[in-house]
Amino acid sequence: MRIDVVTIFPDYLAPLDLSLPGKARQSGLIELGVHDLRQWATDRHHTVDDTPYGGGAGMVMKPEPWGQALDAVTSDDCVVLVPTPSGRPFRQADAERLSREQHLVFACGRYEGIDQRVIDEAASRWRVEEVSLGDFVLNGGEVAALAVIEAVVRLLPGFMGNPESIVEESHGTDGLLEYPVYTKPATWRDRDVPEILLSGHHGNIAAWRRQQSLERTRERRPDLMP
Numbered sequence: 001m002r003i004d005v006v007t008i009f010p011d012y013l014a015p016l017d018l019s020l021p022g023k024a025r026q027s028g029l030i031e032l033g034v035h036d037l038r039q040w041a042t043d044r045h046h047t048v049d050d051t052p053y054g055g056g057a058g059m060v061m062k063p064e065p066w067g068q069a070l071d072a073v074t075s076d077d078c079v080v081l082v083p084t085p086s087g088r089p090f091r092q093a094d095a096e097r098l099s100r101e102q103h104l105v106f107a108c109g110r111y112e113g114i115d116q117r118v119i120d121e122a123a124s125r126w127r128v129e130e131v132s133l134g135d136f137v138l139n140g141g142e143v144a145a146l147a148v149i150e151a152v153v154r155l156l157p158g159f160m161g162n163p164e165s166i167v168e169e170s171h172g173t174d175g176l177l178e179y180p181v182y183t184k185p186a187t188w189r190d191r192d193v194p195e196i197l198l199s200g201h202h203g204n205i206a207a208w209r210r211q212q213s214l215e216r217t218r219e220r221r222p223d224l225m226p
């Protein structure tokens with residue numbers, strides 16, 4: 001898989017050189033390109049934003065640099081992902097679907113967003129998905145791009161040491177929240193690990209874990225209850 005990110009803050013994407021994505025890059029399983037939008041802002045000051053038509057606070061990202069940038073980094077069959085609070089909620093199912101793509105391009109907007117014509121023109125040439133991580137406002141799309149990239153890359157075959165660990169996760173196969181987990185010591189600050197987990201009885205343990213998942217989901221995410 002190839003991943004390209006266009007941003008005015010390329011250093012924000014430096015964490016991708018660490019941990020999982022970094023390892024995946026060394027093994028050649030992903031190619032990552034981070035591009036500074038300003039290289040396509042050809043005026044003397046490399047201007048990337050301007051005041052919004054119709055007035056209003058803040059600045060909007062100009063279309064010309066974005067048009068040149070996307071022309072340069074996209075491929076015919078790529079998916080252009082635009083992190084934005086006005087996007088569709090990004091879910092685990094989207095991470096799974098996107099992990100099967102060959103080329104993802106992240107357009108990270110800042111300020112009040114990117115001129116809509118950039119999105120409209122891109123959507124006439126490539127698959128474009130405006131995605132949101134949640135109902136809160138960040139200052140730009142970079143943090144969201146990092147999160148989406150991690151959610152996608154960790155699903156690629158051969159990246160996770162133990163593929164088993166992917167199956168039993170929150171928002172995984174049965175869509176429930178994950179059950180609580182414990183490890184040694186059996187007692188810590190007078191708190192014991194639930195007896196059932198020490199019983200070695202796998203059937204009962206599975207049932208207890210399912211019950212815990214249901215209770216947690218009912219309590220915290222009733223919207224996910226089956």
Ligand SMILES: Nc1ncccc1[N+](=O)[O-]
Pocket residue numbers: 083084085087131132133134135136137138139140141144
């Ligand atoms: N919440 C967000 N705020 C700004 C940019 C992107 C965002 N998001 O969730 O993808």
